[in-house]
Amino acid sequence: MSPLAGVLTGPLLACLALVLVAPGPQWVRRWTFLHAVPRPATVLWQAGTVSALVAAVGAGVVTAWQLSVIGAGHPLLTAVMALALLFSLNVVVRLVWGVVVVTRQTAQRRARHRRSVDLLATVAPAGALEPGVDASGVRVLAEAMPMAYCLPGVRGSRLVVSTGTLEQLEPSELAAVLAHERAHLRARHDVVLDWFASVHRAFPLLVRSDVALDECRLLVEMLADDVARREVGSVPVARALVRMAGSPVPNAALGAGEVAVLERVRRLSDPRERPVLAAAVYALAVGLVALPVAGLLVLL
Secondary structure, X not given: OOHHHHHHHHHHHHHHHHHHHXXXXXXXXXXXXXXXXHHHHHXXXXXXXXXXXXXXXXXXXXXXXXXXXXXXXXXXXXXHHHHHHXXXXXXXXXXXXXXXXXXXXXXXXXXXXXXXXXXHOEEOOOOOOOOOOOOOOEEEEOOXXXXXXXXXXXXXXXXXXXXXXXXXXXXXXXXXXXXXHHHHHHHOHHHHHHHHHHHHHHOOOOOOOOHHHHHHHHHHHHHHHHHHHHXXXXXXXXXXXXXXXXXXXXXXOEEOOOOOHHHHHHHXXXXXXXXXXXXXXXXXXXXXXXXXXXXXXXXX
């Protein structure tokens, strides 16, 4: 390894981290074609956050190591080396703390809301809903406003609908809503969103961005839409989304009509599989993670 490569590695990793945290997400957000492949797109956003974390931590460690080699014993360089190490340690501590805080807070909110649902809602018996609609495990709230959401959990998840939903939706639309919410519960989309919320806390306020978290909220809804589409068809899902648009969703819950309904309805009109695009997005995700790792391997 050349001395120049060693000296440049730290600053380059720092620049990469800043690009991945700030302008990069704004640019990728404009790639609307990613909505055609929501699962690979979610992996791509995850890869971007992992790459930013690796680059940020690596930049501090590499800079400190290079300064220790170049200017061992020099007071000013020693101080800069200490600041670089503190920066890396700060990112790691904030990430760990973010995971702990987000996990604890969301678990507490869901537990409180589950208790409220168990107190106020009735469990729909088999055959209580529309004919041909699976009512197993559905809690029904006496509320005229259309509502449908799920409360994920390792144990004790809840799928909640209101009487207004039952009265205003056709049987096929109700089946689409329930399929959508059950898809959230089976795939544990809440874990994906909690991860992005944790990473969001890891970066300082001046450079953090909400884009990745917002995009992943949209993508997990699209993933659940696709599951519902395969079960009941595109038209019932689209109609259900329009009917449920703007319906309130409690904190820490996932609901069908909460996010970008118009965009989700538009994509349901073209349900074709795109394996080439999916493979390309997966490859880009691998490349994003490999980029800072390759920068660190330069030092070996």
